[in-house]
Amino acid sequence: MKRSLAWWLQCAVTLVIAAFLLVPAIQSILAGVTANYFRGLSSGLTLKWIGRVWELYSASIFLSLWLAIACLVVTLVIGVPAAYALARNPGRLSRMLEEFISLPLAIPGLALALALLQLYGTLSGFRTSWTFILVGHVLYTLPFMVRSVLAVLMAMDFRSLEESAATLGASAFTRFRTVIVPNAMPGILAGALTVVTLSIGEFNLTWMLHTPYLKTLPVGLADSYASMRLEVASAYTLVFFAMIVPLLMAMQWASARAQRIAQ
Amino acid sequence: MTLTIETAAKTFADGTRALCPTDLTVGPGEILSLLGPSGCGKTTLLRIIAGLERPDAGSRIRFDETDVTGLAVEHRNVGMVFQSYALFPNMSVRANVGYGLKVRKVPADERRQRVDEVLRLCRLTDYADRPTHALSGGQRQRVALARAVAPRPKILLLDEPLSALDAALRDSLRDELAAMLRQFRITAVFVTHDQSEAMAIADRIAVMSSGTMLQVGRPEELYHAPANTFVARFIGNAMPLAGQMENGVLHLPGGRLELPASAAGKTAYIRSENIRLDQAGSLEGKVETVTFSGGHFRLAVGGVLPDGSLLYLQHPGRTAPESGSTVRLTIDPSDLIYLADQTSTHS
Numbered sequence: 234m235k236r237s238l239a240w241w242l243q244c245a246v247t248l249v250i251a252a253f254l255l256v257p258a259i260q261s262i263l264a265g266v267t268a269n270y271f272r273g274l275s276s277g278l279t280l281k282w283i284g285r286v287w288e289l290y291s292a293s294i295f296l297s298l299w300l301a302i303a304c305l306v307v308t309l310v311i312g313v314p315a316a317y318a319l320a321r322n323p324g325r326l327s328r329m330l331e332e333f334i335s336l337p338l339a340i341p342g343l344a345l346a347l348a349l350l351q352l353y354g355t356l357s358g359f360r361t362s363w364t365f366i367l368v369g370h371v372l373y374t375l376p377f378m379v380r381s382v383l384a385v386l387m388a389m390d391f392r393s394l395e396e397s398a399a400t401l402g403a404s405a406f407t408r409f410r411t412v413i414v415p416n417a418m419p420g421i422l423a424g425a426l427t428v429v430t431l432s433i434g435e436f437n438l439t440w441m442l443h444t445p446y447l448k449t450l451p452v453g454l455a456d457s458y459a460s461m462r463l464e465v466a467s468a469y470t471l472v473f474f475a476m477i478v479p480l481l482m483a484m485q486w487a488s489a490r491a492q493r494i495a496q
Numbered sequence: 497m498t499l500t501i502e503t504a505a506k507t508f509a510d511g512t513r514a515l516c517p518t519d520l521t522v523g524p525g526e527i528l529s530l531l532g533p534s535g536c537g538k539t540t541l542l543r544i545i546a547g548l549e550r551p552d553a554g555s556r557i558r559f560d561e562t563d564v565t566g567l568a569v570e571h572r573n574v575g576m577v578f579q580s581y582a583l584f585p586n587m588s589v590r591a592n593v594g595y596g597l598k599v600r601k602v603p604a605d606e607r608r609q610r611v612d613e614v615l616r617l618c619r620l621t622d623y624a625d626r627p628t629h630a631l632s633g634g635q636r637q638r639v640a641l642a643r644a645v646a647p648r649p650k651i652l653l654l655d656e657p658l659s660a661l662d663a664a665l666r667d668s669l670r671d672e673l674a675a676m677l678r679q680f681r682i683t684a685v686f687v688t689h690d691q692s693e694a695m696a697i698a699d700r701i702a703v704m705s706s707g708t709m710l711q712v713g714r715p716e717e718l719y720h721a722p723a724n725t726f727v728a729r730f731i732g733n734a735m736p737l738a739g740q741m742e743n744g745v746l747h748l749p750g751g752r753l754e755l756p757a758s759a760a761g762k763t764a765y766i767r768s769e770n771i772r773l774d775q776a777g778s779l780e781g782k783v784e785t786v787t788f789s790g791g792h793f794r795l796a797v798g799g800v801l802p803d804g805s806l807l808y809l810q811h812p813g814r815t816a817p818e819s820g821s822t823v824r825l826t827i828d829p830s831d832l833i834y835l836a837d838q839t840s841t842h843s
Contacts, residue, residue, distance in 0.1 A: 393582035396548055399569045400576040401596035401647060411599070415586040 264467035282468035293453035301432040304370040308428050312378030313421060317413055320386040335376040342438030366442050370432045378424035385420030385491055419491040426484035434477055497650045497683050498524055502556040506540050514540040516707045527677055527684045529698035537707040538687045539655055546653050547572045559650050575644030577654040581636050583628040589639050590624045596647035618642040633661045634669050645680055652684040658693060670696050691731050703727050725835050734765035734833060738802055750800030751779035762834040770831035771809035777826035783819045
């Protein structure tokens with residue numbers, strides 16, 4: 234088949250851009266499994282650096298996972314009922330409240346962290362505990378949960394569903410548990426994956442809040458870039474990728490599903 | 497169960513009066529229809545009965561002798577079929593129908609038995625395990641009905657249950673719904689804006705307009721003896737014969753009609769099905785339009801009524817006069833309805 238010149242040009246531009254994005258990633262991944270980066274691939278491939286990352290930073294990995302789970306639990310407990318309350322009482326006040334919850338999206342993480350430090354920095358027990366970082370993560374991720382659930386609730390006629398459950402004898406809590414939550418599930422799932430992904434990857438807020446004993450995965454990454462061999466830092470990136478990419482894919486899938494249902 | 501409503505009224509927060517103080521009694525096993533144009537307050541009244549809307553102070557709702565005015569919707573034991581059906585999308589047909597029994601903690605054995613029975617009565621047994629989105633409109637309506645009656649409610653409330661269906665389906669499902677409601681032998685209140693629906697299903701009809709209940713009665717009563725002009729026009733489209741009354745004779749632009757003495761000071765109304773084409777008729781007019789609608793022709797005749805109003809009539813038979821031709825009409829005075837002037841009826 235004969236291709237036009239335009240087709241070849243488009244193809245070339247696409248390949249150049251793809252290379253521009255992919256080459257550094259490939260190089261970084263290769264650096265993480267190369268025995269000696271400065272001598273290049275000829276020095277041989279090794280898993281030594283990944284082992285070293287595990288030795289040095291496994292605590293960061295577990296702290297990040299733990300924080301992400303805790304953050305998810307808190308945003309579920311606060312966010313789902315909050316979204317439901319906002320959907321139930323549409324009005325100027327609800328809009329303002331929704332905007333207010335969403336503020337952390339617009340404010341730089343550093344500013345948010347500074348505010349937290351000013352307010353709670355002197356409570357040394359709290360300041361040095363992992364829950365301090367958790368508060369920051371919850372502030373940052375809560376709007377994603379609320380908006381995701383709210384979008385699904387607004388798309389379905391939840392009021393009629395709830396009213397029909399009420400005429401059938403269901404109390405307010407039973408209605409929430411058996412009708413609202415199951416039907417909002419696509420939004421809850423999409424929100425949950427977003428919250429976990431964001432919590433694991435969050436850097437600038439966490440960097441301000443962390444203590445030397447509480448380094449999360451991205452904070453550890455910065456640390457390794459600053460103070461370790463390039464191979465260790467690259468191996469760390471590889472570990473980070475391995476954790477975050479499946480989450481990212483699951484998130485894409487879940488939000489596509491939520492959007493399909495919302496239509 | 498007898499439903500008694502005393503001075504039920506509803507004023508919304510912004511001050512709109514959705515329902516003026518209304519009294520109504522629905523007897524045991526009776527099917528009553530609330531009929532009126534949209535915005536007349538019929539759905540508000542239904543929601544007040546259900547407990548979904550809180551009426552103004554001074555309103556009283558009783559189920560038999562029990563005052564339920566302050567009782568929350570979930571404790572009233574009503575069954576409701578919503579306009580959108582509001583089936584739970586996360587549950588199968590069976591789970592939808594069993595929901596009311598489940599939240600009332602009916603034991604599983606008894607629940608299964610009861611659900612099976614209701615599914616059978618509503619001819620849904622074959623669809624029991626399907627998800628609700630895999631059903632047709634008519635099947636969804638039956639699921640909504642089955643779900644509402646399964647917990648054996650004291651009263652069944654239906655909010656425009658046929659309006660979500662195609663026009664073609666609506667007529668056949670109307671009769672089916674009427675038959676199913678009779679078979680449940682349950683007191684029912686049924687909201688509609690369609691008079692033929694109300695007539696086909698209800699024992700009695702309550703006609704509502706702008707938040708007021710205008711007349712309550714059997715369909716024949718409303719048709720033959722409407723209490724005011726709104727009811728006369730809404731049920732069966734009665735047309736006013738506005739002319740000059742002199743000594744028992746009504747003078748119209750198209751001729752004259754002799755009326756009984758009791759007609760003095762009132763307006764005479766006539767329905768299209770009671771006007772006949774007749775060479776010897778006392779009224780004359782010009783055919784403006786002719787529409788064939790299957791069983792009969794519908795003719796619009798000008799020149800009979802003042803101010804260019806058209807008089808509609810139904811003409812059976814195979815042929816009709818052409819538009820533009822002059823025809824003579826006759827009206828049997830016994831078919832006329834005499835009503836006081838419109839101004840005094842909408843108080």
